[in-house]
Amino acid sequence: MAIAELLPLHDLIAKCNRCGFCQAGCPVYRVTGEEHSLSRGRMAIARGLMLGALDLTPDVMGALDDCLLCRGCTAHCFPALKTDDVVTTIRHAYITRHGQPVWQRILFRTILSDSKKIELAGRMALWAKRHGLASMAEKTGLLSLLDKRLAVANRVVPPMTRTPFLRGAHAQVPAPAQVKHRVGYFVSCGLSFQFPEVVEATLRVLARNGCAVTVLENTCCGRPAYSYGDLDAARDIARKNVDRLAPAVGMDAIVSECGSCSAHLKEYGQLLQGDSAHAKKAVALSKKVQSFSEFLAGIGASEGLGTLTGTVTYHDPCHMSNRFSKVTAQPRKLLKSVPGMTYKELPEADWCCGAAGSYTFLHHQEATGVLDRKMGNVETTGADILATECPACMMHLSYGVRRKGLPVQVRHVSEILDQAYAASDNAP
Numbered sequence: 001m002a003i004a005e006l007l008p009l010h011d012l013i014a015k016c017n018r019c020g021f022c023q024a025g026c027p028v029y030r031v032t033g034e035e036h037s038l039s040r041g042r043m044a045i046a047r048g049l050m051l052g053a054l055d056l057t058p059d060v061m062g063a064l065d066d067c068l069l070c071r072g073c074t075a076h077c078f079p080a081l082k083t084d085d086v087v088t089t090i091r092h093a094y095i096t097r098h099g100q101p102v103w104q105r106i107l108f109r110t111i112l113s114d115s116k117k118i119e120l121a122g123r124m125a126l127w128a129k130r131h132g133l134a135s136m137a138e139k140t141g142l143l144s145l146l147d148k149r150l151a152v153a154n155r156v157v158p159p160m161t162r163t164p165f166l167r168g169a170h171a172q173v174p175a176p177a178q179v180k181h182r183v184g185y186f187v188s189c190g191l192s193f194q195f196p197e198v199v200e201a202t203l204r205v206l207a208r209n210g211c212a213v214t215v216l217e218n219t220c221c222g223r224p225a226y227s228y229g230d231l232d233a234a235r236d237i238a239r240k241n242v243d244r245l246a247p248a249v250g251m252d253a254i255v256s257e258c259g260s261c262s263a264h265l266k267e268y269g270q271l272l273q274g275d276s277a278h279a280k281k282a283v284a285l286s287k288k289v290q291s292f293s294e295f296l297a298g299i300g301a302s303e304g305l306g307t308l309t310g311t312v313t314y315h316d317p318c319h320m321s322n323r324f325s326k327v328t329a330q331p332r333k334l335l336k337s338v339p340g341m342t343y344k345e346l347p348e349a350d351w352c353c354g355a356a357g358s359y360t361f362l363h364h365q366e367a368t369g370v371l372d373r374k375m376g377n378v379e380t381t382g383a384d385i386l387a388t389e390c391p392a393c394m395m396h397l398s399y400g401v402r403r404k405g406l407p408v409q410v411r412h413v414s415e416i417l418d419q420a421y422a423a424s425d426n427a428p
């Protein structure tokens with residue numbers, strides 16, 4: 001039976017002329033060499049589903065499902081077809097017909113839509129990781145027995161050694177010497193749990209630049225639910241954030257140092273356009289959102305930086321690349337402004353690193369192939385610092401560095417700026 005959900009995308013799907021130029025930009029196709037991994041193959045499957053020539057079976061979904069949603073293909077495609085929109089629509093159609101795994105339903109509809117539950121789940125995961133339960137379970141084979149993806153996740157997620165950034169502990173949000181900007185800080189699930197040191201660095205850098213920061217009572221941005229095709233959960237989460245963050249729209253900016261959160265928040269207007277109660281408020285919210293580098297470069301944060309040493313290169317998170325929110329010049333400008341540090345451009349800097357949210361847990365072989373290509377490029381720069389602006393990228397790039405034994409530190413842009421300000425304070 002034809003998939004009705006694809007009909008609004010008919011014109012887009014019909015524009016695929018099968019030229020194959022998308023081969024040049026698809027990280028997954030470069031690893032698998034399979035036609036179904038390529039946008040051309042995915043468009044052919046979508047056409048079959050749209051016209052009823054194919055049924056949406058688990059096998060057909062499996063063939064489509066190794067897409068990173070990175071739009072690498074779109075950048076090489078003359079009609080600029082958005083393969084990610086087509087794949088997400090098909091994922092949505094699939095779970096509408098076949099249901100979704102229980103873990104996804106609980107995660108997207110119960111946990112990620114409630115900031116308190118996110119913090120509770122994060123604390124439990126952290127406790128298990130810190131007490132070596134996950135490693136023990138992996139060593140004894142229990143994790144693989146439960147689910148191979150859990151064993152992979154335990155290897156890829158870096159050791160958690162720091163206390164997570166929790167909203168209750170906000171007495172320590174640093175205050176600026178002189179208030180120049182009023183900023184709402186959007187808390188990223190990934191950074192607050194995996195990389196709380198990045199959150200702390202971000203807040204210090206914002207304060208250093210005259211920002212009075214209000215930590216927002218946001219929930220997850222909804223990007224994970226959206227990527228898995230659970231569009232109902234993604235819209236529900238977006239509505240909650242639009243309501244909760246309404247007071248922040250009066251501030252100068254809503255800032256997130258997670259490239260995926262900021263890019264997704266910027267799309268709330270589009271996501272909720274059919275929702276009469278939220279559409280206008282969503283547009284207003286989206287307009288106020290800026291990624292960390294975008295905001296900092298905009299207010300001229302390069303003053304007062306102290307001297308650092310070393311060579312830094314920069315990996316563009318997909319969602320900040322020119323294929324999504326187009327924040328590419330600002331992080332480079334900030335890194336280049338640090339005195340004493342050499343900047344080297346990374347070949348294929350905007351190619352996906354293979355993290356793509358939880359892709360690496362689900363398609364580990366393909367993700368590792370994509371990551372190895374990225375690590376090869378990092379090695380050619382000779383850099384000892386690999387900067388980026390997304391927790392999933394930081395996690396996966398750190399895994400790549402560990403796998404290859406490279407003498408490279410993976411750092412968020414905010415950590416580098418924070419270090420440079422500290423160097424200035426400590427200079428004789």
Ligand code: SF4
Binds near residue numbers: 073
């Ligand atoms: S580049 Fe675009 S038009 Fe050409 S085959 Fe790929 S998806 Fe189709």
Ligand code: SF4
Binds near residue numbers: 068069
């Ligand atoms: S979105 Fe990325 S992974 Fe998916 S087909 Fe396009 S280039 Fe390949």
